Amino acid sequence: xxxxxxxxxxxxxxxxxxxxxxxxxxxxxxxxxxxxxxxxxxxxxxxxxxxxxxxxxxxxx
Amino acid sequence: xxxxxxxxxxxxxxxxxxxxxxxxxxxxxxxxxxxxxxxxxxxxxxxxxxxxxxxxxxxxxxxxxxxxxxxxxxxxxxxxxxxxxxxxxxxxxxxxxxxxxxxxxxxxxxxxxxxxxxxxxxxxxxxxxxxxxxxxxxxxxxxxxxxxxxxxxxxxxxxxxxxxxxxxxxxxxxxxxxxxxxxxxxxxxxxxxxxxxxxxxxxxxxxxxxxxxxxxxxxxxxxxxxxxxxxxxxxxxxxxxxxxxxxxxxxxxxxxxxxxxxxxxxxxxxxxxxxxxxxxxxxxxxxxxxxxxxxxxxxxxxxxxxxxxxxxxxxxxxxxxxxx
Numbered sequence: 141x142x143x144x145x146x147x148x149x150x151x152x153x154x155x156x157x158x159x160x161x162x163x164x165x166x167x168x169x170x171x172x173x174x175x176x177x178x179x180x181x182x183x184x185x186x187x188x189x190x191x192x193x194x195x196x197x198x199x200x201x
Numbered sequence: 202x203x204x205x206x207x208x209x210x211x212x213x214x215x216x217x218x219x220x221x222x223x224x225x226x227x228x229x230x231x232x233x234x235x236x237x238x239x240x241x242x243x244x245x246x247x248x249x250x251x252x253x254x255x256x257x258x259x260x261x262x263x264x265x266x267x268x269x270x271x272x273x274x275x276x277x278x279x280x281x282x283x284x285x286x287x288x289x290x291x292x293x294x295x296x297x298x299x300x301x302x303x304x305x306x307x308x309x310x311x312x313x314x315x316x317x318x319x320x321x322x323x324x325x326x327x328x329x330x331x332x333x334x335x336x337x338x339x340x341x342x343x344x345x346x347x348x349x350x351x352x353x354x355x356x357x358x359x360x361x362x363x364x365x366x367x368x369x370x371x372x373x374x375x376x377x378x379x380x381x382x383x384x385x386x387x388x389x390x391x392x393x394x395x396x397x398x399x400x401x402x403x404x405x406x407x408x409x410x411x412x413x414x415x416x417x418x419x420x421x422x423x424x425x426x427x428x429x430x431x432x433x434x435x436x437x438x439x440x441x442x443x444x445x446x447x448x449x450x451x452x453x454x455x456x457x458x459x460x461x462x463x464x465x466x467x468x469x470x471x472x473x474x475x476x477x478x479x480x481x482x483x484x485x486x487x488x489x490x491x492x493x494x495x496x497x498x499x500x501x502x503x504x505x506x507x508x509x510x511x512x513x514x515x516x517x518x519x520x521x522x523x524x525x
Contacts, residue, residue: 168228
């Protein structure tokens with residue numbers, strides 16, 4: 141009969157635990173991604189206005 | 202001299218694949234992957250293409266085009282670092298890059314580079330025009346696949362053909378502004394294209410050991426320093442009149458003609474000095490002077506073109522003085 145595998149230690153079940161430095165860098169990365177996405181949304185909005193010009197208000201219902 | 206035909210696996214000098222510490226990369230590490238110094242030169246030459254192009258481009262669209270070209274160049278830089286991570290770890294000049302130092306993983310770099318490349322091409326194509334988007338896509342493909350993956354490790358002409366990648370930005374910018382390509386942007390392209398070999402070979406002359414250790418077949422490694430010096434002189438002899446030609450053809454003004462002639466004379470003098478001084482510290486200092494001045498040379502040429510365009514076209518348009 142095959143023996144059962146040993147039970148996993150408790151710390152493995154907690155997953156990867158980041159150090160304070162890793163947490164700080166992850167937060168910085170998240171802020172950078174959010175900033176870039178926000179700027180991209182603003183850029184698309186402004187370019188849309190620029191390309192449509194006065195026609196931006198021309199929306200017959 | 203090293204055998205340049207040796208194929209290199211993606212491992213570091215000790216035979217290990219560079220490993221990044223999980224989750225340690227910060228925004229600054231990702232910015233470093235974009236090669237900000239190369240990016241600044243790309244932005245500058247592209248700006249010259251944009252400003253000199255005929256027609257009135259809306260400033261927001263011009264900014265968008267410049268942003269996309271810059272991000273595309275950065276994506277190329279990141280993908281180049283991903284591909285060259287094995288030799289970057291060996292060469293002194295590149296050993297502190299994010300992948301060899303383990304700050305960013307190779308997978309993160311690949312994903313980052315591909316995402317930015319796709320975004321920059323699609324945004325330029327959709328928001329500005331399709332020709333500019335296609336040219337930017339070709340530039341990224343040329344730099345990453347043709348230069349980095351194929352030519353760099355296989356031929357001493359790597360920098361000659363690969364130099365085209367660095368020469369494309371003003372052409373892409375011109376296409377962004379006009380939707381076409383004409384003689385003037387092709388001349389701007391040619392100036393950077395023929396400037397690249399003497400510029401990089403001057404650097405390679407005093408970094409030959411570094412390139413040999415990494416197995417990169419730069420000209421001083423494969424053909425020797427004397428042949429490299431001869432090639433630097435020949436390319437400079439071709440470059441100097443080429444750089445003056447926009448003034449002769451009436452595409453640039455008299456100020457540009459004077460600057461291109463004076464700076465060309467200095468560059469030619471330095472190339473002759475590199476050709477003559479072949480031994481010891483004098484040879485190294487001649488190569489360093491050539492490398493240093495070649496950067497200033499290209500900067501002055503494009504700064505003068507930019508200045509002329511600003512004075513003769515942009516300023517009158519902004520102030521209304523040219524309307525009369």
